[in-house]
Amino acid sequence: MNKIWTIGALLQWTQQYFAGKGIDSPRLDAEILLAHVLHKERIYLYAHYDEPLNGEELAAYRAMVKKRADRLSVAHILGTKAFMGLDFKVSEDVLIPRPETEMLVETVVTAAEGTAPVIIDIGTGSGAIVLSLLHYLPQATGTGVDISTKALAIATGNGRSLGLDDRVTWIESDLFTQVPPGTCDWLVSNPPYLTQGDMEQLQPEVRHDPALALYGGDDGLDFYRRIAADSPAYVKVGGHCAVEIGAGQADDVTAIFCTGGAYEHDQTVKDYGGIDRVLVFSRKG
Numbered sequence: 001m002n003k004i005w006t007i008g009a010l011l012q013w014t015q016q017y018f019a020g021k022g023i024d025s026p027r028l029d030a031e032i033l034l035a036h037v038l039h040k041e042r043i044y045l046y047a048h049y050d051e052p053l054n055g056e057e058l059a060a061y062r063a064m065v066k067k068r069a070d071r072l073s074v075a076h077i078l079g080t081k082a083f084m085g086l087d088f089k090v091s092e093d094v095l096i097p098r099p100e101t102e103m104l105v106e107t108v109v110t111a112a113e114g115t116a117p118v119i120i121d122i123g124t125g126s127g128a129i130v131l132s133l134l135h136y137l138p139q140a141t142g143t144g145v146d147i148s149t150k151a152l153a154i155a156t157g158n159g160r161s162l163g164l165d166d167r168v169t170w171i172e173s174d175l176f177t178q179v180p181p182g183t184c185d186w187l188v189s190n191p192p193y194l195t196q197g198d199m200e201q202l203q204p205e206v207r208h209d210p211a212l213a214l215y216g217g218d219d220g221l222d223f224y225r226r227i228a229a230d231s232p233a234y235v236k237v238g239g240h241c242a243v244e245i246g247a248g249q250a251d252d253v254t255a256i257f258c259t260g261g262a263y264e265h266d267q268t269v270k271d272y273g274g275i276d277r278v279l280v281f282s283r284k285g
């Protein structure tokens with residue numbers, strides 16, 4: 001006799017299966033995938049443990065469980081990721097927006113609230129940073145820059161679906177090379193900052209993020225050097241540069257930005273793990 005798979009039984013089974021595969025949050029991931037298959041919120045599952053799935057739902061759920069067991073992230077399986085309370089379409093062509101990066105957005109929103117800043121996001125990927133800034137700063141205008149055509153296609157779609165396309169411009173460019181002269185109030189970036197050593201120890205899920213968005217050269221600092229060298233022409237005096245950094249990079253990145261005299265250190269923001277995660281510099285006159 002075939003077992004009747006109820007919501008409760010499936011969640012319990014999947015939780016154990018995922019845990020055995022070394023997945024960090026087995027229960028949560030099972031719930032997100034099952035809720036998605038059923039077109040419900042997660043809360044629905046708790047009140048309907050005894051409800052059975054039909055054959056179609058079960059097949060769709062099994063296919064997703066298999067992908068997750070193969071260590072594809074939930075974001076990659078669903079093709080969307082929530083960031084700053086907004087839904088972003090994602091694919092293997094963009095870095096999946098990370099919760100730590102919300103610190104960067106929150107820092108800029110707090111500092112720029114009530115103003116009409118011009119923002120440029122270097123290495124925009126899915127557009128998560130610039131688009132959430134535009135969402136929370138309704139008078140802001142922004143430009144998202146990326147070297148990847150495919151990433152910009154995703155970013156453009158996200159701009160449209162968030163209703164922000166009238167305030168954002170996308171430029172395909174290797175950092176500033178194709179960016180026309182002009183000045184901004186805020187330069188923001190979460191550049192690739194992993195070292196060669198980090199790249200050799202990536203979690204299986206992170207291997208589905210593009211290496212282009214992760215690898216920052218031997219010491220992980222190549223993009224900070226290039227941004228610090230090229231950005232002063234684009235950031236107005238009194239304007240700011242806010243960058244995400246990797247663990248242990250704060251002193252080096254501060255030295256890179258401040259040594260030439262174009263910037264001074266303004267603020268360091270820690271993430272929820274207590275790691276220095278965001279640095280803000282001001283453009284000196």
Ligand code: GLN
Binds near residue numbers: 098213215
């Ligand atoms: N935080 C990302 C990771 O841990 C790296 C992001 C980046 O290089 N900008 O995989």
